[in-house]
Amino acid sequence: MTTAPASTGLFRADEMESLRRALRLDPQVLRKLRNDLLKKFEPDELVLNRFPAADAIELHSLKLYQRMDSEIDGATKLLFETESGLLIESVILRIATGRTTLCVSSQIGCAAACDFCATGKMGIAKNLATEEILDQVVQAGQILRAEDRRLSNIVFMGMGEPLHNEGNVTEAIRLLTAADHFARSPSTVLVSTVGVPAAMLRLAKTFPRLNLALSLHSADQATRQQIIPLGKKASLTQLHDTIQEIQAIQDREFMIEYLMLRDVNDSAEDAKRLIDWIANLRVHVNLIPYNSIEASPHLKASPRPTIESFADVLKASGLKTTIRYSLGNDIEAACGQLIRQENRQRAIAARRTEADCDSHVGFLDVRQVVDGFES
Ligand SMILES: C[S@@+](CC[C@H](N)C(=O)[O-])C[C@H]1O[C@@H](n2cnc3c(N)ncnc32)[C@H](O)[C@@H]1O
Numbered sequence: 156m157t158t159a160p161a162s163t164g165l166f167r168a169d170e171m172e173s174l175r176r177a178l179r180l181d182p183q184v185l186r187k188l189r190n191d192l193l194k195k196f197e198p199d200e201l202v203l204n205r206f207p208a209a210d211a212i213e214l215h216s217l218k219l220y221q222r223m224d225s226e227i228d229g230a231t232k233l234l235f236e237t238e239s240g241l242l243i244e245s246v247i248l249r250i251a252t253g254r255t256t257l258c259v260s261s262q263i264g265c266a267a268a269c270d271f272c273a274t275g276k277m278g279i280a281k282n283l284a285t286e287e288i289l290d291q292v293v294q295a296g297q298i299l300r301a302e303d304r305r306l307s308n309i310v311f312m313g314m315g316e317p318l319h320n321e322g323n324v325t326e327a328i329r330l331l332t333a334a335d336h337f338a339r340s341p342s343t344v345l346v347s348t349v350g351v352p353a354a355m356l357r358l359a360k361t362f363p364r365l366n367l368a369l370s371l372h373s374a375d376q377a378t379r380q381q382i383i384p385l386g387k388k389a390s391l392t393q394l395h396d397t398i399q400e401i402q403a404i405q406d407r408e409f410m411i412e413y414l415m416l417r418d419v420n421d422s423a424e425d426a427k428r429l430i431d432w433i434a435n436l437r438v439h440v441n442l443i444p445y446n447s448i449e450a451s452p453h454l455k456a457s458p459r460p461t462i463e464s465f466a467d468v469l470k471a472s473g474l475k476t477t478i479r480y481s482l483g484n485d486i487e488a489a490c491g492q493l494i495r496q497e498n499r500q501r502a503i504a505a506r507r508t509e510a511d512c513d514s515h516v517g518f519l520d521v522r523q524v525v526d527g528f529e530s
């Protein structure tokens with residue numbers, strides 16, 4: 156007889172199968188559990204009450220640490236504590252059209268170290284496990300279900316660079332789109348990347364209907380490297396060629412994200428450079444108003460009229476262009492600072508434990524990693 160592990164994670168297929176055999180469960184029982192939790196997002200009590208071995212199974216790998224609801228619009232920030240004791244955030248966006256988007260994190264901190272990004276300034280980098288990525292979806296889905304809403308879209312635009320955690324992110328997308336798990340259409344999922352060409356291509360080949368976005372932020376190599384240190388690993392030409400190759404595989408529009416930074420990348424000349432760089436690509440340009448962060452007082456947001464003029468230049472050239480509206484401005488700063496301070500202290504404590512125990516809890520050295528990543 157197979158012995159079941161003490162507690163079984165829902166997304167560990169082997170463990171789930173051992174549990175099923177050990178308890179002699181009908182495969183239909185596990186199928187129902189997955190359907191109720193991952194497709195319908197039913198509450199834990201309901202799901203567990205129907206399951207014959209509630210104590211043997213773990214529905215969640217994240218602990219909800221804090222929830223912040225915006226008082227001005229439909230945004231909710233969820234701060235989760237991971238198994239390593241560090242915090243991550245997910246954001247639920249309830250859009251006026253009735254649609255809902257969940258922004259998920261793929262890492263704690265980020266080795267790309269972009270100058271404008273609170274996550275990049277954390278000084279740590281740690282990959283989230285597949286189940287930690289997926290539990291953000293489960294818990295947000297349950298919150299929305301309690302409000303009689305459905306989760307429409309999932310975007311990998313939270314903390315971290317998804318393609319620096321390629322294996323776990325790919326597996327998460329596989330399960331999000333698998334008929335016997337979340338059964339979502341790949342066209343409702345978007346992965347945003349700072350630009351890791353080989354991994355972008357692999358992802359497009361694996362999921363031809365997945366949406367992809369590149370955080371370009373400048374079509375001038377020197378300016379891009381100045382704000383995105385990792386930009387030196389992949390040239391603008393290489394990124395352009397990669398998108399062209401992806402578009403031969405995927406018959407869909409690619410999103411170009413462009414953060415509007417005052418006097419850095421927001422001149423008419425910058426707009427012209429962007430138009431030239433895009434050339435024959437089929438893209439949608441999304442201009443992002445910058446939310447200032449404490450760690451980079453030298454960076455300022457472009458004024459609204461500048462963003463609008465920039466958008467007009469792009470539109471006049473025939474490019475599909477939108478300006479991102481931001482939700483949750485009132486909870487943004489509070490949350491970013493809290494995560495940064497808490498994680499720094501928690502990471503220091505974890506590293507101390509690591510030194511004491513001579514064990515390895517898996518932090519990456521940000522400076523080494525920036526140089527070491529494949530481009
Ligand atoms: C946090 S990143 C995560 C995904 C991926 N690492 C990337 O860079 O595309 C998602 C988006 O947020 C943008 N972003 C980062 N910091 C920002 C800030 N302070 N204000 C506005 N957008 C920001 C990034 O440039 C990127 O387009």
Ligand code: SF4
Nearest residue numbers: 265267269272275315
């Ligand atoms: S790659 Fe994305 S998450 Fe990482 S530091 Fe840059 S903007 Fe932030």
